[in-house]
Amino acid sequence: MSSEPAPPSPWRVEGAEAVVTEGDFLGLPCLVKRRPVKGYRHPALDQRLRKERLRTEVRLLAEARRAGVRTPVVLDLDLASSTLVLERLEGPTLAEVLERTAPGDEERGAKVERWGHALGRLHACGISHGDLTASNVLWCEGDVALLDLSLGSRAPGLEEMGVDLHLVSEDLNTLCPDREALVQRFVRGYREAYPSGGEAALLRAKEIEGRVRYA
Numbered sequence: 001m002s003s004e005p006a007p008p009s010p011w012r013v014e015g016a017e018a019v020v021t022e023g024d025f026l027g028l029p030c031l032v033k034r035r036p037v038k039g040y041r042h043p044a045l046d047q048r049l050r051k052e053r054l055r056t057e058v059r060l061l062a063e064a065r066r067a068g069v070r071t072p073v074v075l076d077l078d079l080a081s082s083t084l085v086l087e088r089l090e091g092p093t094l095a096e097v098l099e100r101t102a103p104g105d106e107e108r109g110a111k112v113e114r115w116g117h118a119l120g121r122l123h124a125c126g127i128s129h130g131d132l133t134a135s136n137v138l139w140c141e142g143d144v145a146l147l148d149l150s151l152g153s154r155a156p157g158l159e160e161m162g163v164d165l166h167l168v169s170e171d172l173n174t175l176c177p178d179r180e181a182l183v184q185r186f187v188r189g190y191r192e193a194y195p196s197g198g199e200a201a202l203l204r205a206k207e208i209e210g211r212v213r214y215a
């Protein structure tokens with residue numbers, strides 16, 4: 001890498017795949033996201049998966065941003081150590097927002113509607129997210145930013161878009177007593193941003209919900 005990030009600060013998140021720490025990159029606040037080797041996977045498979053996810057994440061973060069969906073800028077990457085250096089965005093995740101606000105709060109609904117809008121825009125520009133939980137969305141400078149696109153895909157079919165929508169609905173179900181009102185706000189934002197194909201994707205999400213329920 002062209003510049004070594006500063007030593008990790010006490011802020012550190014260890015997800016299922018990645019370890020995320022705060023740092024400093026050429027004077028800019030950054031986030032260093034590293035996918036450590038997973039000993040339980042075959043070494044060749046592990047290396048392939050880590051590289052693929054990193055590449056996908058970098059490509060889709062940039063493409064989404066070009067299509068007008070806020071995502072962190074990629075500042076640097078190192079395929080050999082599966083490390084990504086991202087612009088650090090300030091703000092709580094939507095999971096934190098939902099935890100801290102009360103059902104019925106207008107701001108809460110408005111933020112979820114912007115979340116729906118961002119997904120609609122992402123789908124309209126031909127990208128699916130693949131892991132759209134409220135922890136992968138930040139509320140930053142008055143709008144949402146999407147994170148963690150490593151499981152996303154380009155030119156998604158209806159099924160992938162339906163799965164994105166279904167995952168959001170499941171996540172809201174787990175996090176919120178006012179789930180129904182929030183799903184409605186989400187869908188309103190989604191439809192507005194994706195008038196040409198949103199209806200078909202929403203229909204597919206309903207089908208998926210039925211399949212999961214009666215499986």
Ligand SMILES: Nc1ncnc2c1ncn2[C@@H]1O[C@H](COP(=O)(O)OP(=O)(O)OP(=O)(O)O)[C@@H](O)[C@H]1O
Pocket residue numbers: 013014015016017018019020031033072086087088089090093135136138147148150
């Ligand atoms: N650019 C960023 N700016 C601010 N906070 C971020 C940024 N990227 C990640 N975060 C924070 O770090 C957390 C974990 O990041 P991320 O979701 O990218 O990793 P992960 O879920 O462990 O990774 P993966 O699922 O790709 O293996 C996020 O939920 C968010 O709180």
Ligand SMILES: [Mg+2]
Pocket residue numbers: 015135136148
């Ligand atoms: Mg994540």
